[in-house]
Amino acid sequence: MALAARPGAVGGTPAAGRLPVGCGNASGGTFPIATRLYGGPDAHHPGTGFEPWAVELTNTTGRACREVHPVLVFAARDRGLTPARMMLEFYDPGAARWRTAPLAATAEDEVVGVLGTQRAKGGGFTVGARAAVTVKVRLALTGDTPPNQVTVNAAVVQRHGSDGDWVGESGDYRFAVLKDRGTGAGVTRDELATTGTGSTLRLAAALGMVLAAGGVLVLLSRGLRRTRG
DSSP states (O other): OOEEEOOOOOSOOBOOSSOOOOOOOOSTTOOSEEEEEESOOSEEOTTSOOEEEEEEEEEOSSSOEEEEEEEEEEEESSTTOOGGGEEEEEEETTTTEEEEOOEEEOTTSOEEEEOSOOOSSOOSEEEOTTOEEEEEEEEEEOTTOOOEEEEEEEEEEEEETTEEEEEEEOOEEEEEEOOTTSOBTTBOGGGOOOEEOOOHHHHHHHTTEEEOTTSOEEEOOSOEEEOOO
């Protein structure tokens, strides 16, 4: 499965039907889907349940972008953040239910989660021309998750059968993993979340794990193509 990157209304519904022909062309060498993470907490407390946040997808072009999958990349400062300790869900308004996002670890100990339903065709989100879609997400950590500092980025992939285009990326969203008393080993509230510039290199490496046709994460073996508008 090859992946091409072409930086080139609330509650979007996962798209069904035929596969897309591509997003519109963005101007100025930017991605066609402007992407933002917002609404998340400064800190997650393990074992206390889900915390909500959101991924905003804005189509900056004049053509609808279908079969879009946000890929969330969690990079922890220290070891201990693993798929087994995380539960990531996103809301599917078409089905009026929360769905579990598949998670996998990369060779660099990042955790990657893909938002989209598990169908051979369809399953991604549709972002209309000059429109915005907000994907609600929520994250819970098991009680044995150690204190940490975590940076989250979103890369947006438009799937074309067994291939894909990289059509958007977010800035950083940072949160601390803290014990109930609000501190952890080397982590205090003075270090809590900020929003900054995303790491393109980190996203490019982590995008080796993307959604396959059956809704599972697979390791890409044929490289990453970046295409800007």
